[in-house]
Amino acid sequence: MYSSGIYKQSPVVLQNVMVSVRNYIVRKLRNSSKFRLESEDVAQTQWLSADDLKTLQLKRLQTVVGHAALHVPYYRDLFAASGFSVEQLTSLADMQRIPQLTKHIIASEGGRMLAENLKDYRFSTSTSGTTGMPLKLWRNLHSINRENAFVWRQCNWAGVKLGDRRMWMREDKIVPASTKKPPFWRYNSAENTMMMSAYHLSEDSVEDYIRALEKFDPVFGMAYSAPLAFIARYLLNSGRRYQGKALRCFITSSETVTDEQRQVVKAAFGVKIFDWYGSAERVTAIGTCEQGNYHLLSDYGFTELIPQSDNTFTLACTGFDNFLMPLIRYRMTDSIVPADSGYVCPCGRHFPVIEQLIGRSEDYLLTPDGRQVFMVGYLIDELDNILESQIRQDSPDEVRILLVPVQGRMVNEPEVIARARELLGDDIHIKVEQVNDIPKTTNGKFRAVVRTI
Numbered sequence: 001m002y003s004s005g006i007y008k009q010s011p012v013v014l015q016n017v018m019v020s021v022r023n024y025i026v027r028k029l030r031n032s033s034k035f036r037l038e039s040e041d042v043a044q045t046q047w048l049s050a051d052d053l054k055t056l057q058l059k060r061l062q063t064v065v066g067h068a069a070l071h072v073p074y075y076r077d078l079f080a081a082s083g084f085s086v087e088q089l090t091s092l093a094d095m096q097r098i099p100q101l102t103k104h105i106i107a108s109e110g111g112r113m114l115a116e117n118l119k120d121y122r123f124s125t126s127t128s129g130t131t132g133m134p135l136k137l138w139r140n141l142h143s144i145n146r147e148n149a150f151v152w153r154q155c156n157w158a159g160v161k162l163g164d165r166r167m168w169m170r171e172d173k174i175v176p177a178s179t180k181k182p183p184f185w186r187y188n189s190a191e192n193t194m195m196m197s198a199y200h201l202s203e204d205s206v207e208d209y210i211r212a213l214e215k216f217d218p219v220f221g222m223a224y225s226a227p228l229a230f231i232a233r234y235l236l237n238s239g240r241r242y243q244g245k246a247l248r249c250f251i252t253s254s255e256t257v258t259d260e261q262r263q264v265v266k267a268a269f270g271v272k273i274f275d276w277y278g279s280a281e282r283v284t285a286i287g288t289c290e291q292g293n294y295h296l297l298s299d300y301g302f303t304e305l306i307p308q309s310d311n312t313f314t315l316a317c318t319g320f321d322n323f324l325m326p327l328i329r330y331r332m333t334d335s336i337v338p339a340d341s342g343y344v345c346p347c348g349r350h351f352p353v354i355e356q357l358i359g360r361s362e363d364y365l366l367t368p369d370g371r372q373v374f375m376v377g378y379l380i381d382e383l384d385n386i387l388e389s390q391i392r393q394d395s396p397d398e399v400r401i402l403l404v405p406v407q408g409r410m411v412n413e414p415e416v417i418a419r420a421r422e423l424l425g426d427d428i429h430i431k432v433e434q435v436n437d438i439p440k441t442t443n444g445k446f447r448a449v450v451r452t453i
Contacts, residue, residue, distance in 0.1 A: 024190035038149035045299040050350040053298040060320040073112040101330045126381035127280035138325045146321040154287045158249045158274040160220040167221035169196040177425040182208040202370040217244045225252040226374045229261040232268035242269045283317035295351035363451035377448045379419045385409035393451045398429040
């Protein structure tokens with residue numbers, strides 16, 4: 001909706017109405033009696049013992065793997081070719097009998113990843129993650145209800161609840177990139193939420209953001225950590241503190257939170273960050289408890305830790321709840337460092353404790369009008385025929401978008417430029433380059449967004 005000409009050309013008052021109506025419809029779909037049942041379920045499973053969590057995981061794995069074997073063409077053929085049957089799945093260790101799944105396999109298999117027996121509402125999303133490779137994913141209402149139940153459980157861990165006054169600053173392009181004057185936010189009355197643009201922050205606009213926040217006085221915020229820290233640093237450098245009275249916490253996600261970001265946000269706003277790690281693939285999740293510890297959520301999915309030579313672990317994950325597009329032993333590119341196996345969190349939950357999350361950080365881009373545009377990797381997410389991508393800024397007035405196309409396929413370059421303009425505006429030159437490969441860093445890592453100026 002936000003990219004439509006009707007929305008962009010409407011006055012702010014009408015945009016507020018459109019935002020509220022859209023989110024009212026979404027809320028009615030999500031906050032159903034089924035959502036409430038799922039919320040009650042996850043409120044209970046968080047207190048299971050370690051042994052009961054393992055029992056729960058095995059039962060749910062047997063259910064989702066059995067469903068995939070019967071109804072998903074890709075898995076039906078995979079299991080037949082590898083000699084695997086659901087009857088062999090009698091312990092968590094038996095999951096290693098199943099070959100791992102990669103992003104390239106999902107992209108190449110396409111519709112064969114979807115369950116043939118589920119014909120109800122289907123919702124698509126796209127992600128390029130930390131690899132720069134766009135991937136289209138599907139889920140149904142059951143999956144969405146379960147996801148929302150886990151997210152709101154995280155909110156409860158942070159001390160807030162559904163319906164509390166909220167600030168939102170994420171990927172939504174609710175304010176056209178060409179907008180030069182405030183307001184750089186829209187009001188979603190359906191969810192009592194001020195939705196702030198993450199793409200209009202600059203030294204010139206930050207005071208407007210602060211005034212709007214203090215006037216709205218949210219109980220909590222859900223935001224990217226980078227723009228949040230930008231506001232916090234500005235406050236501290238000005239010798240000030242946030243003056244809102246109701247704020248209790250910020251809940252961040254989608255990018256790695258640094259220790260420095262936590263410190264400046266606490267100093268400027270007087271509240272803690274509760275970080276949430278999830279994925280568009282809906283296969284694993286990590287939440288932050290009241291004690292400030294990361295927990296791998298054993299009731300969300302089954303996550304295998306694969307040791308690496310640098311004492312970190314990569315992840316092979318199986319989600320429990322997306323029966324429309326079940327992903328089994330899906331290999332994630334992010335890494336973690338688990339806490340000592342003997343550590344027991346004072347919160348009383350038996351979810352494994354994670355000491356550190358590694359990955360999911362990217363540069364921001366700097367526009368000629370001084371805006372720091374964060375999380376621009378999203379502009380690649382819904383593009384077709386791309387194996388890999390990188391967004392580069394090596395000069396103040398130009399951004400280059402490097403694309404590795406699928407062999408024999410065409411990339412719609414005007415569409416790429418148009419999507420980039422939605423974030424960056426018209427004052428910067430955007431150049432699309434189709435290349436054979438994208439160089440990695442000296443340690444072999446891939447960077448989706450690079451700024452060298």
